Each structure stands twice: as C-alpha cells, then as structure tokens.
Amino acid sequence: MGRRDRHHYGVLTLDEINRRISERAHALGVDIECFQSNHEGALVDKLQEGAGSIDGVVINAGALTHYGLSLKDALTDAGVPVVEVHLSNIHAREEWRRHSVLADTALAQIAGLGWRGYTAALEALAGIIGDETG
C-alpha cells in the first residue's frame, strides 16, 4: 500500500490505514487486530489461531479474492460474520476481478470506498455483533 496503483488503491500506506482503523475501533470500544500477509497459508493460520476468540472478520483478500479456496474454507470454518472489503470497485474493473470466491461466505461486501471501506465494515460489523436486532 502506498506503492500500488493510486487510482485504484489510494495513496495511504498500510500503517496509515491501520492507524485509522484502530482509531475507529477505539472509538467504538472494539478490540481489533490488523494482520497482513502475502501468503495464503499465513492467513489461514491466523484464522485458525483465532478460533473461539474472534467475533468477526473484516478482510481484503487482494487477488486471493478471486481464487483463494483455502482462505474461503478457513473463513467458513471460522464460523463468525465476515465482511469482505475492496478498496476499488471490483465490479467496474476487469471481468476476472468481478467474481469473488469469498462472496457467498461473507455477510456483505464493500467495494469502491477506498480505505473508508474498512472503517465502514468495522462499524457495521460491531453494530451487528453487539445488537440482537440484527
């Protein structure tokens, strides 16, 4: 982040995005952990390690969105609500980006809001988890 195509992904570094997410989590009274890896197995490990101690997942799976079936299984096995986030509007880009193998595992997908997609997802997920009205 910060070095990828600015038009699609914005100019903020990952640290800066994580800082904004952490600030919003603090304001919401939510405990979060931000985790990034370029390796699918590391993401799977992280989800498996979190079993029983996480209430929800906000995930941008990058290109794994389009083919990451191990990640999809791990998200399903996590058994918690998942919100899929994309910085860019994947539905307005190349044909191969429009299909997400994670989408039917997720509660919702947010695409095209840039870094604000993460805070929007966090806020919605925290609200849904903490509110029995759904």
Ligand SMILES: O=C1C[C@@](O)(C(=O)O)C[C@@H](O)[C@@H]1O
């Ligand atoms: O790495 C990414 C980023 C992305 O998930 C997004 O945030 O818009 C969209 C994916 O197609 C791409 O491979």
